[in-house]
Amino acid sequence: MIPELGQGALLAALALAAWGAGAAAFGARARRPALVESAQHAALGVFGLVSLALGLLIYAFLTFDFAVRYVAMNTNLGTPFYYRITGVWGALEGSIVLWGWMLCLYTLIVILRHRERAHELYPWALSVLFVVTAFFLIVMTLAAPPFARLTPVPADGRGLNPLLEDTGMITHPVALYLGFTGFTVPFAFAVAALAAGRVGDTWITLTRRWTITAWYFLSLGLLIGGWWSYHVLGWGGYWAWDPVENAAFMPWLTGTAFLHSVMIQERRRMLKLWNVTLVILTFALTLFGTFLTRSGIIASVHAFTQGAVGVVFLSFLAVVVLVSLGLLAWRWDALRAQGELDSVLSRESAFLLNNLLLVAAAFTVFFGTVFPLLSEALRGVKVSVGAPFFNQVNVPLFLALIFLMGVGPFIAWRQASLRHLTRNFLVPVAVGAAGALLFALLGVRSALAVLTLALTLFAAATIALDFGRATRARLGRGERLLPAMGGLLVRRNRRYGGFVVHLGILLIAVGITGSQAWSVQTETTLRVGEAAELAGYRIRFDGLQASEESNHFKVTGAFTVENGRVRPAVMQPSKKFYRQETSPIAGVDYWIGLREDLYLVLGDFSRDGRQATVKVQVNRLVTWIWIGGGVLTLGALLAILPERREAG
Amino acid sequence: MKGLGRWLIPLSAVPVLALLAYGFRLDPRAIPSPLLDRPAPAFSLTTFTGGPLALESYRGQVVVLNFWASWCYPACYDEAPVLEEGWRDWRARGVVVIGVDIQDTEEKARKFITDFGLTFPNAPDTRGTVAIDYGVYGVPETFFIDRRGHIRQKHVGAVTHQVFRATVERLAAEPADPGG
Numbered sequence: 001m002i003p004e005l006g007q008g009a010l011l012a013a014l015a016l017a018a019w020g021a022g023a024a025a026f027g028a029r030a031r032r033p034a035l036v037e038s039a040q041h042a043a044l045g046v047f048g049l050v051s052l053a054l055g056l057l058i059y060a061f062l063t064f065d066f067a068v069r070y071v072a073m074n075t076n077l078g079t080p081f082y083y084r085i086t087g088v089w090g091a092l093e094g095s096i097v098l099w100g101w102m103l104c105l106y107t108l109i110v111i112l113r114h115r116e117r118a119h120e121l122y123p124w125a126l127s128v129l130f131v132v133t134a135f136f137l138i139v140m141t142l143a144a145p146p147f148a149r150l151t152p153v154p155a156d157g158r159g160l161n162p163l164l165e166d167t168g169m170i171t172h173p174v175a176l177y178l179g180f181t182g183f184t185v186p187f188a189f190a191v192a193a194l195a196a197g198r199v200g201d202t203w204i205t206l207t208r209r210w211t212i213t214a215w216y217f218l219s220l221g222l223l224i225g226g227w228w229s230y231h232v233l234g235w236g237g238y239w240a241w242d243p244v245e246n247a248a249f250m251p252w253l254t255g256t257a258f259l260h261s262v263m264i265q266e267r268r269r270m271l272k273l274w275n276v277t278l279v280i281l282t283f284a285l286t287l288f289g290t291f292l293t294r295s296g297i298i299a300s301v302h303a304f305t306q307g308a309v310g311v312v313f314l315s316f317l318a319v320v321v322l323v324s325l326g327l328l329a330w331r332w333d334a335l336r337a338q339g340e341l342d343s344v345l346s347r348e349s350a351f352l353l354n355n356l357l358l359v360a361a362a363f364t365v366f367f368g369t370v371f372p373l374l375s376e377a378l379r380g381v382k383v384s385v386g387a388p389f390f391n392q393v394n395v396p397l398f399l400a401l402i403f404l405m406g407v408g409p410f411i412a413w414r415q416a417s418l419r420h421l422t423r424n425f426l427v428p429v430a431v432g433a434a435g436a437l438l439f440a441l442l443g444v445r446s447a448l449a450v451l452t453l454a455l456t457l458f459a460a461a462t463i464a465l466d467f468g469r470a471t472r473a474r475l476g477r478g479e480r481l482l483p484a485m486g487g488l489l490v491r492r493n494r495r496y497g498g499f500v501v502h503l504g505i506l507l508i509a510v511g512i513t514g515s516q517a518w519s520v521q522t523e524t525t526l527r528v529g530e531a532a533e534l535a536g537y538r539i540r541f542d543g544l545q546a547s548e549e550s551n552h553f554k555v556t557g558a559f560t561v562e563n564g565r566v567r568p569a570v571m572q573p574s575k576k577f578y579r580q581e582t583s584p585i586a587g588v589d590y591w592i593g594l595r596e597d598l599y600l601v602l603g604d605f606s607r608d609g610r611q612a613t614v615k616v617q618v619n620r621l622v623t624w625i626w627i628g629g630g631v632l633t634l635g636a637l638l639a640i641l642p643e644r645r646e647a648g
Numbered sequence: 649m650k651g652l653g654r655w656l657i658p659l660s661a662v663p664v665l666a667l668l669a670y671g672f673r674l675d676p677r678a679i680p681s682p683l684l685d686r687p688a689p690a691f692s693l694t695t696f697t698g699g700p701l702a703l704e705s706y707r708g709q710v711v712v713l714n715f716w717a718s719w720c721y722p723a724c725y726d727e728a729p730v731l732e733e734g735w736r737d738w739r740a741r742g743v744v745v746i747g748v749d750i751q752d753t754e755e756k757a758r759k760f761i762t763d764f765g766l767t768f769p770n771a772p773d774t775r776g777t778v779a780i781d782y783g784v785y786g787v788p789e790t791f792f793i794d795r796r797g798h799i800r801q802k803h804v805g806a807v808t809h810q811v812f813r814a815t816v817e818r819l820a821a822e823p824a825d826p827g828g
Contacts, residue, residue: 076719150725152763155756158719291668310671318665325658332654373671579719579751 003068006056006147013049014137016042021130028123028196036123039130040111046133047104054088054101057146061088066157069150070094076159078551086169087160092309093146095173099290100136102181107133110185114206121203124192125185132184135316143312159551159578166232176221176248180286182214183255187283187324190276194327199272199334204262209640211262215255216636222248223508223629234586234601236521236617238625241390246369247289250362254282257358260408264351267413273328273335274355280324285362287317292369343415350408357397357404364393395448399455402509405502406459409495410466427465432458449517456506456513463499489638497639504632507624514621521617523603528610535618537563537598542570544609553577554587557602557612561591573602573614596620684802688713688793689781693748693771696758701746701771703797710743710819711793714807715779717752718760720787727788727806728764734812735768742795743816744768750779750787792816795824 020042027035057070061084066072074087074094089095107129114122140146186207193203225245226238239245258278264271291313328335341348368389410424436454444450467488474484489496524532526541533539542558555575562568574587591598596618603613683689688711692702703711714731716724735745747770749757754772761770773779782791792801792815801815 154718155759156719288668314665314668317668318661321661321665322658325661326655329654329657370667373667 002056002060002065003147003149006053006060006068007141007145009049009053009056010137010141010145010147013046013053014134014141016045016049017130017134017137020046021127021134024123024127024130028120028127036126039123039126040115043104043107043111043126043130046130046137047101047108050097050101050104050137053140053147054097057094057097058085058088061085064157066155067149067151067153068146069148070146072150072154072157074157074160076157076551079157079160080165080550083160083165083169086164089173090160090164090169093140093144095177096136096139096144097146098173099177099181100133100140102177103129103133103136103184106181106185110188119202119206120196120198121189121192121206124195125188128188128191129184132188139309139312143309166228169228172221172224172228175217175224179214179216179218179221180248180251180289182210182217183251183279183283183286185210186214186258186279190279191324191327194276194324194331197331197334199276199331201266201269204265204275208262209642211255211259212636212639215252215259216633216640218248218252218255219632219636220629222252223626223632227626230622231588231590234588236519236599236601236615236619238515238622241365241368241387243292243369244289246365246390247285247292250365250369251282251285251289253358253362253365254278254285257355257362258282260351260358261355264348268348270341270348271352273332276328276335278355278359280321280328281362284317284321284324285366287313287320291317345411345416345421347408347411347413347416350404350411354401354404354408357401361394361397364397365390368393398509399452402452402455402459402506405505406455406462409499409502410462424465425462428458428461431461444517446517449513452509452513456509460503460506463502467496467499490641493638493641497635497637497641500635500638501632502635504628504630504635507628507631509628511621511623511625511628514624515619518620519618519622521615523613523615525603525611525613532614532616534616535596537561537616537618539571539600539614539616541612541614544605544612546609549576551578552585555602555605556587557605557614559600559614561598571598571600573600575602575605592623594621594623597622683783683791683799685798685800687797688791688799689778691778691781693773693778695769695771696749696754696761699769701769703746703793706744706746707797708742708795708824710738710795710816711791712743712745712807712812712816713748713782713791713793714745715748715750715773715782715784715787715789717750717787718756719752723806724760724788727790727808728760728766730807730809730812731768732764732766733809734816738816738820741820743820747771748773748778750776750784792819794819794822 020039023035023042024039027033027039057068059065060068060071061075062081064071064075064077070091070093074090075084079087083090087094089098107126110122110125110129114125186203189203189207193199222245225248229240230236230238258275261271261275261278265275291310341352343349406428407425412420432454435457436450439450439453444453467485470488470492471481471484474487475481479487489500520535522532522534526532528541528543531538531540538561540560542560545556545558547554547556553576555577556572557574559571559573560568561571571589571591573589576585576587578585586601589600599617599619601615601617603615605612688703690703692700692704695701703713712731712734714727716728718724731745731747734743745768747766747768749770749772752772757772760766782789788804788806790803790807791799792803794800800819803811803815
């Protein structure tokens with residue numbers, strides 16, 4: 001029953017979405033509100049039907065309905081309850097359903113927010129949203145159907161990829177997809193602006209908060225992905241420049257560029273063409289990311305299944321890119337810039353440089369990711385590009401971006417005077433220089449680390465200086481300290497929300513620098529009773545224990561750890577053997593601290609349990625990456641709040 | 649940029665899209681095996697029906713050695729009928745299909761064999777040594793062994809009718825003795 005019901009709901013949703021796309025577009029062209037209204041009803045229907053399909057799929061997972069092929073592939077009778085829900089989006093078919101459902105939800109919110117005002121762009125945007133939804137419904141019904149039947153119905157299922165049995169799996173894909181789908185809305189309004197020939201600032205004003213929301217969720221998704229990689233994969237890192245990580249990182253880079261460049265358009269009427277291009281690029285990159293993950297054309301640790309879905313995604317990507325760039329060429333004359341750069345020393349040029357750097361970073365990541373393809377196409381050799389390439393190219397770009405983070409928001413529009421420059425930047429430059437000197441004296445030998453920390457201090461100092469001055473101005477008007485500071489954050493939330501996000505990014509930069517520069521590790525084989533030492537920790541091997549869990553077999557090592565500062569404690573890294581996997585999965589054990597994390601991974605062991613290999617890592621400052629993520633969340637929340645600027 | 653020049657913008661996306669499309673022509677499953685053109689590692693197992701199963705005893709025939717498991721969806725389910733049909737069609741021409749079941753429970757494996765009505769020799773690799781000798785990454789993987797006992801092709805993922813026919817046809821046409 002469930003396969004037929006689910007497939008039926010999706011087919012009906014597809015028909016409704018197709019109708020909605022046509023009705024909204026025709027209603028916009030012919031100015032017939034009744035058609036637009038009909039499209040709105042269709043959106044409600046699509047949302048209901050896709051919700052039903054998602055609900056059915058969850059139900060099939062919870063009841064082990066192995067007649068549904070997707071359920072059989074991603075659960076087995078031993079899968080715990082919790083992971084039977086997250087298993088729904090553990091692989092391609094289900095994640096597309098989740099994706100489509102979120103898009104329908106976003107479409108409804110767009111309708112709720114814009115229906116009353118019924119701006120000229122709105123029906124066009126609605127039509128674009130329907131087209132994208134319809135595409136995902138085509139994937140769900142034809143290319144990768146989640147409700148495909150499996151015969152004969154097996155007694156038990158294959159089981160979820162064990163790496164996905166982690167609490168991060170409920171938040172990571174959800175956040176990432178909210179980010180990916182979120183960029184559909186600004187894209188839809190940009191295409192609407194091109195279609196309607198209204199390429200002014202309206203589409204940007206209408207979508208400002210959408211852009212921040214999408215950007216925030218994408219950032220969150222990336223951070224949770226890093227956290228998952230760090231504490232599940234057991235290699236002690238949080239970022240590997242894997243194609244799939246890159247796939248999410250590229251739209252983040254262009255989305256960040258877009259977030260900044262729209263400010264120039266709002267303020268100076270410049271960069272119209274650039275902004276439209278950036279939002280098209282960002283949306284195209286979200287599709288490209290999915291294409292990359294799902295098509296299997298590039299080998300990756302995340303690789304999902306391959307098949308027809310790759311072709312379908314590539315075709316849609318081609319349609320999106322060609323149609324939207326075609327529209328852009330069509331409206332070329334209207335998009336041409338009106339403003340001009342007055343001076344190199346201005347906020348406009350700082351923002352422009354920021355944009356160029358971000359897009360350059362996105363381009364290098366793109367180039368590195370598709371390089372294996374390029375190399376095979378041109379020379380017939382499969383070569384892949386590793387982390388060293390990405391690091392070498394991107395580290396200087398990111399250092400320059402941190403510097404600009406200190407400059408851009410505080411330099412004057414149009415042209416900065418010398419007096420203005422000294423007033424705003426003398427102190428921060430001094431702070432940065434003093435920091436560099438201090439770190440060098442403290443014995444930091446890595447020049448790269450000194451430079452990064454100095455730039456970070458500089459950027460943080462500019463923010464502190466600005467906030468301090470604004471607070472003092474309020475104190476001068478008789479306000480008390482805390483209300484003055486709180487008032488600033490709330491009343492000028494857009495500006496200060498942005499600064500808080502910047503502080504979050506700076507903390508993340510500190511965490512990355514620290515972990516790259518000062519982490520140490522060792523790998524050693526110990527007999528029972530023997531101990532290893534690393535960075536002041538003494539790790540003694542006490543023995544192994546085996547246990548049978550609900551869906552896997554587990555071997556746990558016991559290690560007593562002491563470091564003189566805290567009481568000795570036992571850490572228990574493990575190795576889990578799943579029958580659906582040929583190689584075991586590491587169960588990492590770690591202590592997390594502000595200064596450093598201690599991280600144990602169990603390696604090979606002898607069958608009698610008298611000897612085991614253990615990898616010990618002391619990872620420095622990694623926690624600041626997660627703290628930075630928290631700060632970034634606060635800043636994004638602040639920036640998303642409606643603006644309540646004080647008069648005057 | 650005036651007139652037609654502006655249309656260069658959408659056109660500039662075409663090479664990138666073409667490159668991505670080219671990706672489909674490649675086969676990411678074509679994983680080279682160091683065992684290719686080497687003698688196939690010998691093994692002897694006991695089949696599910698209790699008989700002996702030794703690779704040696706098939707010397708002179710083309711052997712299609714398939715590693716599978718009952719929990720392997722969908723690939724093992726897709727290829728099981730293909731293998732059975734290939735076995736029936738080709739056994740008269742000196743081709744034998746051998747199934748080796750790995751990392752499985754006997755009960756579920758037997759149900760799999762019954763469900764698909766498999767008749768070719770099938771044995772559980774209870775100690776996992778055969779899979780290790782052949783460097784099996786995951787299931788299904790299939791090795792095509794020629795009449796001289798050399799591994800000639802490794803296929804990762806479900807075997808299709810085309811793959812089976814094309815490979816077996818080629819190997820069956822070769823003489824058993826390289827000199828003759």
